[in-house]
Amino acid sequence: MKFFIDTANLGQIQEAQDLGVLDGVTTNPSLMAKEGITGRDNILKHYVDICNIVDGDVSAEVIATDYDGMIKEGQELADLHEQIVVKLPMIKDGIKACKYFSDKEIRTNVTLVFSAGQAILAAKAGATYVSPFIGRLDDISTDGLNLIAEIRHIYDNYAFNTQILAASVRHTMHVIDCAKIGADVMTGPLKSIEGLLKHPLTDIGLAKFLEDYKKGN
Ligand code: G3P
Numbered sequence: 051m052k053f054f055i056d057t058a059n060l061g062q063i064q065e066a067q068d069l070g071v072l073d074g075v076t077t078n079p080s081l082m083a084k085e086g087i088t089g090r091d092n093i094l095k096h097y098v099d100i101c102n103i104v105d106g107d108v109s110a111e112v113i114a115t116d117y118d119g120m121i122k123e124g125q126e127l128a129d130l131h132e133q134i135v136v137k138l139p140m141i142k143d144g145i146k147a148c149k150y151f152s153d154k155e156i157r158t159n160v161t162l163v164f165s166a167g168q169a170i171l172a173a174k175a176g177a178t179y180v181s182p183f184i185g186r187l188d189d190i191s192t193d194g195l196n197l198i199a200e201i202r203h204i205y206d207n208y209a210f211n212t213q214i215l216a217a218s219v220r221h222t223m224h225v226i227d228c229a230k231i232g233a234d235v236m237t238g239p240l241k242s243i244e245g246l247l248k249h250p251l252t253d254i255g256l257a258k259f260l261e262d263y264k265k266g267n
Contacts, residue, residue, distance in 0.1 A: 051229045052106070054237035056217065058085045058096060062240045063103050069243070074106035076181070076217065076237040078137070078161070079113065094130060101131040109159045109179070111137035112147075120147040128156045135159050135178060140168050145175045152176025159215065169201040173210040179235065183218035184228075194218070199231045222246050 052073035055066045058081040066072040077100070082088075087096045097110045108131070112123040120143060124136040128151070135157040138144040144160065151158045152175060159179040160172035164187060172180040182201060184194025198216050205212065216228040219238030222245035228236045236242075 051233055052235040053243060054106070054109075054215070054235055055243065056081065056219070056237040056239060058082045058087060058100070060099060060103065063100060066240055066243055067104050071243065072104055072106070073235070074108060074133075074237075075100050075104055076109040076137075076159070076215070078111050094126075097127070097130055097134060101133045104133070106133065107135045107157065107179075108133045109135045109137040109161075111161065112139075115139065115141065115143065117143040117146050120144065121150055124151055124156070124158075137161050137181075140164075140172065145171050148172065148175040148177050152178075161217070164197070166197065166200045166204060169197075169212075169214075170204060173205060173208075173212040177212045179213050179215040181215045181217040181237075184216055184224060185218035185220040187218075188220075195224070195227050195231065198228060198233050202232045 053071050054074040054076050055063055055072060056076045058077045063075055082093055087093055100108050110127040112120045114120045114123050120138060127134050127136050136151055137159040138147050140160050140162045148158045148160055157178040159181055160177040161181040163169055163180055163182045169180050182197050187194035187197060201214050213234035215235040215237060216233040217237050219225060219236050219242050221242055225236050225242050
């Protein structure tokens with residue numbers, strides 16, 4: 051399973067990159083705003099800054115919600131850097147735009163996916179990635195991980211090439227469960243990645259090794 055970090059914070063992206071396990075980055079307008087990145091030019095520059103830190107795919111979301119606007123904006127994003135993946139909302143014009151970009155071999159990520167039916171449409175439109183939001187489903191007492199399992203089953207039935215990008219991952223157990231189910235990618239905050247490091251027996255064991263080493267030296 052690929053690890054993407056879901057943030058526009060350059061420091062955290064660098065930290066995950068330095069850990070050596072980062073495969074890409076996802077962003078959205080809320081994450082950009084959280085970092086205080088506003089204005090079209092600043093946002094575009096920030097995408098390039100992110101691409102210069104990581105080696106993998108960087109999702110950049112369109113703001114337009116009409117077909118022509120998404121095509122124009124998506125093309126502008128794709129032209130920014132070869133690592134950019136055009137992120138499109140799961141709406142009718144978003145699916146049409148996905149098909150357009152897919153025919154042009156421009157990579158896409160269909161976002162705000164909350165049902166298996168939406169995931170089927172994204173795959174049929176040739177999306178590179180589909181982003182089901184598991185944490186937000188959990189927030190409304192619906193099993194987000196079950197949606198990942200449903201999409202995995204459906205995509206395997208038809209050998210769809212669209213990669214399942216489990217999004218709105220909130221914690222380490224989401225990461226582990228997504229890996230068990232067979233999500234292709236997970237995107238989460240830095241803490242969901244670094245949390246995987248932790249085990250008290252590792253800390254206790256290491257302290258004991260060092261203590262025993264000191265006794266003999
Ligand atoms: O990847 C989607 C993500 O940014 C949404 O996460 O935690 O706001 O539901 P969250």
